[in-house]
Amino acid sequence: MSERRFVYARGSPxxxxxxxxxxxxxxxxxxxxxxxVTAKDNLVARARSALVRRVDPLAARRAATLAExxxxxxxxxxxxxxxxxxxxxxxxxDLAQKIRDGGADLxxxxxxAQLVEAYLTHQxxxxxxxxxxxxxxxxxxxxxxxxxxxxxxxxxxxxxxxRDQFHRLYYHVSKRTxxxxxxxxxxxxxxxxxxxxxxxxxxxxxxxLVIETGTYRGGSALYIADRLETIxxxxxxxxxxxxxxxxxxxxxxxxxTGSSTDPAIVxxxxxxxxxxxxxxxxxxxxxxxxxVAGELAAYAPLVPVGSYLIVEDTNVNGHPAAPDFGPGPMxxxxxxxxxxxxxxxxxxxxxxxxxxxxxxYLKRVR
Ligand SMILES: C[S@@+](CC[C@H](N)C(=O)[O-])C[C@H]1O[C@@H](n2cnc3c(N)ncnc32)[C@H](O)[C@@H]1O
Numbered sequence: 154m155s156e157r158r159f160v161y162a163r164g165s166p167x168x169x170x171x172x173x174x175x176x177x178x179x180x181x182x183x184x185x186x187x188x189x190v191t192a193k194d195n196l197v198a199r200a201r202s203a204l205v206r207r208v209d210p211l212a213a214r215r216a217a218t219l220a221e222x223x224x225x226x227x228x229x230x231x232x233x234x235x236x237x238x239x240x241x242x243x244x245x246x247d248l249a250q251k252i253r254d255g256g257a258d259l260x261x262x263x264x265x266a267q268l269v270e271a272y273l274t275h276q277x278x279x280x281x282x283x284x285x286x287x288x289x290x291x292x293x294x295x296x297x298x299x300x301x302x303x304x305x306x307x308x309x310x311x312x313x314x315x316r317d318q319f320h321r322l323y324y325h326v327s328k329r330t331x332x333x334x335x336x337x338x339x340x341x342x343x344x345x346x347x348x349x350x351x352x353x354x355x356x357x358x359x360x361x362l363v364i365e366t367g368t369y370r371g372g373s374a375l376y377i378a379d380r381l382e383t384i385x386x387x388x389x390x391x392x393x394x395x396x397x398x399x400x401x402x403x404x405x406x407x408x409x410t411g412s413s414t415d416p417a418i419v420x421x422x423x424x425x426x427x428x429x430x431x432x433x434x435x436x437x438x439x440x441x442x443x444x445v446a447g448e449l450a451a452y453a454p455l456v457p458v459g460s461y462l463i464v465e466d467t468n469v470n471g472h473p474a475a476p477d478f479g480p481g482p483m484x485x486x487x488x489x490x491x492x493x494x495x496x497x498x499x500x501x502x503x504x505x506x507x508x509x510x511x512x513x514y515l516k517r518v519r
Contacts, residue, residue, distance in 0.1 A: 250295070259308075259310070293315075293318070296311045296314065296315060297311055297312070297315060316506045316507070317473040319506070319507060320468065320473055320474060320507060321473060321474055323344070323507060324468065324474035324475070324509075325474065325475075330344075331343070331344060331509070334372075335372065336348075336372045336373070336375055336376045337372075337375060337376075337379075337401070339370050339371055339372035339375055339401050340369070340370045340372050341369070341370070341372030341373045341376060342369060342372075342373075342437075343372075343373055343376075343509075344507060344508065344509045346505040346506075346507045346508060347508055347509055347510060348373075348376060349505070350502045350505070350508070350514070351376075351377065351380070351433075351435075351463075352380050354433060354461055354502070355377065355380045355381065355384065355387075355433065356380075356384060358431040358433060358459075358460060358461065359384055359386055359387065359431060360381075360387050360430065360431045360432055360433040360460065361386070361387050361388075361426060361427035361430025361431060361432065362387060362388055362389070362390060362422075362425055362426045362427065362430065362432055362433075363377050363381070363387065363388070363389040363390070363432075363433045363434075363435065364389075364390055364422055364432065364433070364434045364435065364452065364455070365377065365389060365390070365391040365392070365435045365437060366391075366392055366393075366413035366435070366436050366437060366438040366448055366452075367391075367392075367393060367413070367436075367437035367438035367439075367465075368391040368392065368393035368397050368400070368408060369393065369397065370397055370398075370400070371391070371397050371400035371401045371406070371408070372401075373391075373435075373437070374389050374391040374400075374401070374403075374406050374408075375401040375403055375406070377389045378403040378404075378405040378406045379403075381405050382403075382405060387405065387430075388405045388406070388407065388425070389405055389406050389407070390406075390407045390409060390422055390425055391406065391407070391408055391409070392408075392409040392410070392411060392412075392413050392418055392422070392438075393408075393409075393410065393438070394410070394411065394412055394438075395410075396408075396410050407425070409421065409422070413436075413438045413439075413444075413448055413451070414444065414447040414448055414451055416451075419451045419452070422455070423455055426455060429457075431457065431459060431460045432455055432456050432457060432460045433460060433461050433463070434452045434453075434455065434456055434460075434461070434462045434463065435463045435465060436448045436449070436452065436462070436463065436464050436465055436482070437465040437466070440465075440466045440469065440478075440481045440482050441479075441480070441481060442479075442480035442481055442482070442484045442485045442488075443485075445464065445481070445482045445485035445486070446485040446488060446489065449462075449464070449485060449486075449489045449493075453489070453493065453495070453496070453517075456496075456517045457517065458517050458518065458519065459516070459517065460516075460517055461499070461514065461515065461516050461517070462496065462515045462517070463510055463513055463514055463515070464482050464485070464486050464510060464513035464515065465482065465509060465510050465513060466481065466482050466509055466510065466513075467481070467482045467483040467486055467509075467510050467511050467512055467513040468483075468508070468509050468510070468511055469481045469482070469483070470483060470484065472511055482513065483511075483512065483513075486512060486513065486515075494519065495517050495518065495519050496515040496516065496517055496518065497515070497516055497518050498512050498513075498514065498515060498516075499514045499515070499516045500514075502514035
């Protein structure tokens with residue numbers, strides 16, 4: 154299996170099944186936190202006792218006693234809740250402080266990040282005691298508090314937690330993010346940071362043809378056509394099974410209707426590439442693994458050395474968004490990269506942290 158298969162946004166490891174529950178193999182210290190994810194019945198009590206046990210033995214005893222009483226159904230009073238919350242809050246804050254002060258080891262970082270992720274992604278917010286919720290929020294903030302110059306990079310695990318949580322927030326409140334993104338009044342399902350990277354690639358490559366599968370409303374095609382206009386060269390061809398309603402007109406755009414993997418469509422598009430010119434291919438149609446695999450087989454041969462092929466929406470199926478999506482672009486990409494040595498992931502295209510195409514910017518190198 155190729156090394157590239159596991160490259161994910163600047164080299165951090167990607168879990169082949171799911172990045173949600175276990176991005177790293179659990180360390181002995183982490184086992185308590187892994188349980189937080191799986192045992193929802195007494196989630197809060199386990200989290201508190203596990204966490205304080207690592208930080209302060211006295212607080213641990215107190216928290217364990219309180220948690221036991223609580224689980225046994227006694228002393229279900231506001232006072233007990235408050236004490237329990239306060240204990241955990243202090244413990245979480247202490248651990249966050251330790252990390253900020255640079256005194257934490259990998260286990261500490263992993264423990265806190267796992268706890269924060271468990272609370273933020275798996276906990277029913279309604280059952281989250283207020284004090285703990287506040288402490289976790291404060292700790293999340295405290296995962297990285299850069300001060301002074303030069304600002305050091307956060308440890309990779311912390312960086313990835315912050316990046317992935319923002320990604321999930323961005324992706325899953327779609328009605329105010331990627332489903333409400335417009336270019337010159339036309340809707341586009343693109344992330345602004347990716348659009349900026351597309352602009353850079355177009356400036357750098359000066360492609361004779363940009364090939365886009367998945368037109369939707371034509372917003373992305375219009376954006377690309379305008380970028381080509383600014384460099385005074387190239388055209389964009391965009392194909393969709395559905396004819397877009399009122400597609401934006403532009404002298405550099407050609408719209409095709411049909412399936413992107415239809416051999417007749419592929420042949421027609423191949424014939425539009427100017428002899429010897431760079432090419433930019435953007436796969437953004439049907440995001441099922443099989444369809445993307447078909448597109449990769451059809452369009453990769455059209456990409457010359459030095460040009461790019463972008464596999465969009467590799468973020469779904471838990472990478473890190475939409476864990477229930479099923480095999481999609483990322484899985485097709487893995488299979489493709491394992492068999493085609495011609496492309497490398499260009500991690501520089503992911504430097505803005507937020508991308509809907511993690512590991513999806515492929516440069517032909519041979
Ligand atoms: C995610 S949208 C494209 C978004 C567009 N590129 C943008 O950024 O605004 C996916 C599009 O793919 C189209 N589609 C689905 N299956 C397709 C196929 N087999 N061939 C071509 N287009 C397809 C859908 O009709 C839909 O409009």
